[in-house]
Amino acid sequence: MTTAANRLLLGDCLEKMNEIADSSVDLIYLDPPFFTERKHKLKNRQRTKEFSFDDIWKQESSYAEFLHQRILKMRDLLKDTGSIFVHCDKMANHIVRGVLDDVFGSEFFQSEIIWQYKRWSNAKKGLLPSHQNIYFFSKTSDFSFNKIFMPYSEATNLDQILQRRTRDKHNKSIYARDEEGNIQQADAKQGVPLSDVWDIPYLNPKAKERVGYPTQKPLLLLERIIELVTNENDLVLDPFCGSGTTCVAASLTNRKYIGIDQSEDAIQLSQSRLDKPIKTESHLLKKGRKSFENANLGALQCLAGIDYNPVHRNQGIDAILVEHHQGAPVLVKIQKDTETLTQAVELLSNAMIVKASKMGFLIKTRVALGEVEAATELSFESKSEDFTIHVLETIELKLKRNISGSGL
Ligand SMILES: C[S@@+](CC[C@H](N)C(=O)[O-])C[C@H]1O[C@@H](n2cnc3c(N)ncnc32)[C@H](O)[C@@H]1O
DSSP states (O other), X not given: OBOOOSEEEESOHHHHGGGBOTTOEEEEEEOOOOSOSEEEEEEOTTXXXXXXXXXXXXXXXXHHHHHXXXXXXXXXXXXXXXEEEEEEOTTTHHHHHHHHHHHHOGGXXXXXXXXXXXXXXXXXXXXXXXXXXXXXEESSSSOOOOOOEEOOOTTOOHHHHHBOEEEOTTOOEEEOBOTTSOBOBOOOOOOEEOOSEEEOOOOOTTOTXXXXXXXXXOHHHHHHHHHHHOOTTOEEEETTOTTTHHHHHHHHTTOEEEEEESOHHHHHHHHHHHHSOOOOOOHHHHHOXXXXXXXXXXXXXXXXXXXXXXXXXXXXXXXXXXXXXXXBOEEEEEOOTTOOHHHHHHHHHHHHHHTTOSEEEEEOOSOOOSHHHHHHHTTOEEEOSSOEEEEESSHHHHHHHHHHHTTO
């Protein structure tokens, strides 16, 4: 029996966990099959290899039994200060919670983390699913836990940060005052303690981090879990490691790891990621969601009364009208302060070619600089064989006229 770390083991985790010493692991994170009743498949970026794993069960009880046997063994492997995080979604969260309550005891349930993310479309009738569940149980009440703080929300009142609070005789929260009635300063605050709802971007199909493994999880999610309940040099185990995300996150945060998977492809892929760990930063988290809202929402108000969807992260398009024209999308661009009209037309034209749009509207927002530009802008209408761009000078009126005149 050994606790040798930084290794990947190929095989059923039920068997392979026997190679790990009891009470030696600080954190176990598992992302097992979710009881989706299907085979998950995906190709790598070069489309040279297909990765897959089965998630088909005879019945709910077979799935529960499969997890129960393995989670029972996982409990033995944890140190008394250790914790387990089990990832699931709406398909099996009721089963997973039951198994964990049974094996660990409901008194050691710490949190149900809701990992929420944005998604864009829904193939099925009903609400768009945009969260998954992660159950956090500790082995004992003496579990390792590092406080993480998040920035205050925009709505936070400055006094809530700077002034000490206490409770009055009716148990109402009030500002604390000294004997002279002066409000007392609060101790330095580091921010808002991390909540159980985590807004971490889903790996989009083009993310650099994506290796083509089905249901690959983001490194950011794993780094947060690891940093929450372990310290440097602690041992992290992922018994269903897939593409090795947990092991890579452990290695990047100076923790030891053991990864297990029954698929040879998964183990090879995990090893290749560990040989060259790529830490990708989420621009979304770094700059904030608002930074991606580059559509000029104020200027788009001139479309009031017309149904449109604002478009972000695109230089050539600020909105798309809901109604199509000749079976193609109608694109709207608002000239930016930094763009000449010619540049704006060019950006919109490029976007129209890519999106096969036949009609576009450019909303002019600034006066021309210099003679050439002024001459171009006198009466601008850009036509090509494939599309027409209408440039609107007096925004509101002209837009309506053009749209009604265009047969929309
Ligand atoms: C949801 S995927 C894990 C994805 C991983 N979190 C990632 O970020 O890439 C589940 C993995 O469990 C593996 N698996 C399924 N049953 C297993 C078992 N009994 N023992 C070990 N691995 C198993 C599958 O091969 C698959 O790679």
